[in-house]
Amino acid sequence: MPEEFFSIAEPVRYEGPETDRTLAFRWYDPDRMVLGRRMEEHLRFAVCYWHSFTWPGGDPFGGQTLLRPWFGDTMEKARLKADVAFEMFRLLGVPFFTFHDRDIAPEAESLAESNRNVREIADLFGKKMESASVRLLWGTANLFSNRRYMAGAATNPDPEVFAYAAGQVKNALEVTHELGGANYVLWGGREGYETLLNTDLKRELNQLGRFLSMVVEHKEKIGFKGTILIEPKPQEPTKHQYDFDVGTIYGMLQAFGLEDRVKINIEQNHAILAGHSFEHEIALAAALGIFGSIDINRGDYQSGWDTDQFAMNVPEMALALYEILKAGGFTTGGLNFDAKIRRQSIDPDDLLIAHIGSMDAIARALLAAADMMEKGDLKSFVEERYSGWESDFGRSILGGGESLESLAAQVAEKDLRPQPKSGKQEFLEMLVDRHLGV
Structure with missing residues (x-):
């Protein structure tokens, strides 16, 4: 079944700018040397499990448009999804992938059973990774989809919800460690408020700081050598989120003595929603010493919300990559495609095409950014x-x-x-x- 889902069986190859084949790279040549490093090592692309294999194609006004044979809350479907995912990793030749715990395995009635489901699929990942070239860029826990998190996870007014979230993160962090993940990401999807009328700001900020400290403490206890990352987002679904932007998070990290132990995972669309440019957030994180990784996507400048489209704008990407190169490039981080195909892009190959197009645009942008570095006129x-x-x-x-x-x-x-x-x-x-x- 996995090898039959897409129209091709052979991996996508670099064919150069003159090729007219859709399922081929025009600019992304993983072995091309750029500023002394292979292009693949500069960009460290990762496929996002969530958007690529879990999103059903819905929007606030319409339901599912994508029909996938692995959709369904069973372990059998989860194993099929893993098979197709690793087939796509092979076809694209990406070096990394990323996941939330809820992406890879269905949630059960209890935390213990839910965590066992995640571990079972993680064991399957480990077996697949033995013969595959793909590795884990980061793992994370979904602390926003279940209704228990409607008022936040770490910032919830109920300490039992806080405890449940801690148990979920503990499992996800340990699984990430066991799979050799390079990072662990915390995205506070609902760590904010909808109205100040029912919110104790000081209390919630203290809760969030304690939760972050516990994550760092557990990372060190289990010997996880990867980086703990926080992803900024200004709003939506909440009215105001505590992880608003790079500057806000840095202040929070300083308040809890974590500025040397946690770094930032920056998303392009979140930067725009916060009223900044993408390159500004990268440059600020680098200046503050907390630059870590990137979720690469773009928004629609007319809609004003989180559309998570694949990054195809070469000039925008060139400015961002120039800041990344100035900062010394990635260490444990990379470029994660936290992007989803449009809900009308219903063909299986549209998943491949979206990644190929964006990888090419980013590769072309890297060459321009490298030229800026080499010529040195801006510097x-x-x-x-x-x-x-x-x-x-x-x-x-x-x-x-x-x-x-x-x-x-x-x-x-x-x-x-x-x-x-x-x-x-x-x-x-x-x-x-x-x-x-x-």
């Missing part, structure tokens, strides 16, 4: 713009050697009359276009 401009701070005077200010009085005296003594210099935004945008081949 040189920024260095020149801030060069005054590298002088003795600038260093003295930042080093604490000056006061308001001493600076005021120097301005008067030297008759300083500084004049503004052009920021040359249009020139820099023109340079970016040239790196893109425009």
Whole structure:
């Protein structure tokens, strides 16, 4: 059955920009060397189990449009889903995949039975991974779909819900560790509020901080060497979420002494919903020392909500990848396709086409970003713009050697009359276009 679901049996190959075949890579050549590393090592693509194999194609006004033979809450269906998933990993040649616990196995009446279901499918994953080249980028627990989490998980007003979520995360973290996962992600889908009228903000923030600390403590107890990641999201489904954006999460991590133990998993569409650009959130995370991984997708700029479309915009991706390269590239992180095909894209091969198209767009963007790094014209401009701070005077200010009085005296003594210099935004945008081949 798995080998019959898609129209091809041989893996998708790189055929170059001139190919007109749909099921072939035009730009993504995993072995191509870029800035001293293989393209595959730079991008570290991962297929997202949730969107690719679990989403039924519904929206707020319509039900299921995708018909999959593995849909159903049985372990037999879960095993079939795993077979098809690993077949797709093989066809695409991706190095990683990701999952929520609820993606891979059905929830049962009790936590113990639900966790056993997850472990049974995880054991199946382990056997499949012995002969496959794909590895686990990250695992996580779904703490938002079940009605028990309607008021949050860690931030729930009921400590029994908090405890249930802790038991779920414990199992998912241990399974991720046993499968050799590179990271574990926490996405607080409902860690927020819908109205302040029934919310104790201080209490809920303290609960969230304690929950995060417990996750880090358990990671160290079991010897998990991967990175703990938090994914920012500003709103939807809740009115306001505590993990609003990179800056908000950094402040929260500092408040609980976790800024050196937890990093950030940034999603493009979430950055836009928070009122930022994708590259801003990456640059800020890098500046704060908490850049970890990426959920790669895009939103629809007209709709204003989380549409989770496959990333196909090369200029946008080039700016994001430029910031990633400036930050030194990924360590444990990667580019996870937290994206779903459109609800009208009902053919099985549409799953392959979406990934191929996005992998090609991102690969093309990587080449442009690498060109920006190699030419260094953007970097040189920024260095020149801030060069005054590298002088003795600038260093003295930042080093604490000056006061308001001493600076005021120097301005008067030297008759300083500084004049503004052009920021040359249009020139820099023109340079970016040239790196893109425009």
